[in-house]
Amino acid sequence: MSGHKPPASFFPTTALDHAFAGIGAGVVAVLCMHPLDLLKVKFQVATEKPKGGLGGQIWNSLKEVKTNEGWRGLYRGVGPNIAGNASSWGLYFLFYNMLKTHASGNDPSFNMSAGSYLLYSAEASAVTAIMTNPIWVVKVRMFTTRADNPQAYRSLWDGLSSIYRTEGISGWYRGTSLALFGVSNGALQFMTYEKMKQWGFERKRKQFQKAGREWRPEDDKLSNTSYTVMSGASKLLALSLTYPYQVVRSRIQNNATTHLYPDIPTCIKRTFRDERFGGFYRGLGTNLVRVLPGTCVTFVVYENLAWLLRTAAAKREQKRLLASEDASGS
Ligand SMILES: *[C@@H]1O[C@H](CO)[C@@H](O)[C@H](O)[C@H]1NC(C)=O
Ligand SMILES: *[C@@H]1O[C@H](CO)[C@@H](O)[C@H](O)[C@H]1NC(C)=O
Numbered sequence: 115m116s117g118h119k120p121p122a123s124f125f126p127t128t129a130l131d132h133a134f135a136g137i138g139a140g141v142v143a144v145l146c147m148h149p150l151d152l153l154k155v156k157f158q159v160a161t162e163k164p165k166g167g168l169g170g171q172i173w174n175s176l177k178e179v180k181t182n183e184g185w186r187g188l189y190r191g192v193g194p195n196i197a198g199n200a201s202s203w204g205l206y207f208l209f210y211n212m213l214k215t216h217a218s219g220n221d222p223s224f225n226m227s228a229g230s231y232l233l234y235s236a237e238a239s240a241v242t243a244i245m246t247n248p249i250w251v252v253k254v255r256m257f258t259t260r261a262d263n264p265q266a267y268r269s270l271w272d273g274l275s276s277i278y279r280t281e282g283i284s285g286w287y288r289g290t291s292l293a294l295f296g297v298s299n300g301a302l303q304f305m306t307y308e309k310m311k312q313w314g315f316e317r318k319r320k321q322f323q324k325a326g327r328e329w330r331p332e333d334d335k336l337s338n339t340s341y342t343v344m345s346g347a348s349k350l351l352a353l354s355l356t357y358p359y360q361v362v363r364s365r366i367q368n369n370a371t372t373h374l375y376p377d378i379p380t381c382i383k384r385t386f387r388d389e390r391f392g393g394f395y396r397g398l399g400t401n402l403v404r405v406l407p408g409t410c411v412t413f414v415v416y417e418n419l420a421w422l423l424r425t426a427a428a429k430r431e432q433k434r435l436l437a438s439e440d441a442s443g444s
């Protein structure tokens with residue numbers, strides 16, 4: 115099978131190809147989701163009762179912002195989000211694929227175990243969370259400070275340098291331990307997603323074998339629908355497994371309920387006694403509506419870009435082979 119030779123890469127290494135696809139996915143996802151994030155804040159502060167269904171409301175508000183403020187209005191404050199999400203996805207896929215390539219000896223048909231996916235994904239996202247933490251610190255402060263405050267950061271760069279001047283390096287790494295908790299969610303999602311993809315490709319190869327079709331480099335992808343369903347389902351699973359932890363954490367951190375939930379065991383016991391399992395999943399639905407579209411867009415764009423680079427590299431390789439055969443043949 116041709117799968118045993120290392121795949122061609124567009125950039126010098128496959129990990130760089132994936133980093134590029136990750137950056138592209140981060141940028142597109144933010145461009146798609148940013149106006150909706152903006153609306154969420156607008157709806158939350160609105161005092162009038164909205165008219166019409168949810169779809170109509172969203173559409174009308176988007177149109178209103180656009181007529182009043184133009185495209186710029188829909189994309190206010192998008193800079194730090196693009197910088198943060200694009201560098202996060204880029205770095206994540208870079209490290210993740212470096213680890214995977216190292217473990218599989220760059221053999222694309224290598225069957226990686228679920229445990230390995232979990233481990234490599236956790237390592238890659240921990241390193242990424244630490245490296246991108248300064249950007250998120252600036253973003254949070256930019257979003258929570260009004261523009262007329264003289265101390266408001268004017269840009270990402272202004273924020274980074276001003277934090278460095280006033281608080282030193284440690285200012286950049288505020289809240290890193292909290293960011294690291296997100297690692298388990300991402301790792302579970304990737305493990306599930308990769309296993310579903312493995313299964314999808316196996317099925318496709320079997321279909322090709324049955325039909326006697328040749329597997330070409332450009333066949334090395336699944337449908338957009340498959341990627342959407344797989345990324346959505348894996349996110350759903352990962353979130354369901356880690357959600358109880360988030361509920362317990364916010365109940366313990368909430369000042370108003372300290373008398374009810376003084377510590378973790380009491381919080382778990384009391385929640386189960388009063389609300390059964392449903393208590394550990396309060397608000398999961400809203401959370402899913404918020405994160406699923408962004409997740410699916412990110413994965414579909416990432417897979418398509420990675421495939422584009424893979425096929426471009428394979429075509430280039432083929433051309434080079436033909437040219438060298440011509441040269442040695444004549
Ligand atoms: C960007 O990153 C932040 C923090 O990780 C996340 O909350 C947000 O959903 C991301 N946005 C998109 C569109 O992926
Ligand atoms: C991976 O698993 C598939 C099916 O389970 C098998 O056909 C294939 O030969 C395996 N590849 C390697 C490198 O072991």
Ligand SMILES: *[C@@H]1O[C@H](CO)[C@@H](O)[C@H](O)[C@H]1NC(C)=O
Pocket residue numbers: 335336337338418
């Ligand atoms: C997935 O969507 C992209 C962008 O619309 C498109 O270019 C690509 O051909 C689609 N892929 C498949 C397998 O349909």
Ligand SMILES: *[C@@H]1O[C@H](CO)[C@@H](O)[C@H](O)[C@H]1NC(C)=O
Pocket residue numbers: 369
């Ligand atoms: C939380 O409660 C404590 C004691 O009741 C109080 O001193 C503290 O200021 C409160 N913190 C917040 C953020 O409300």
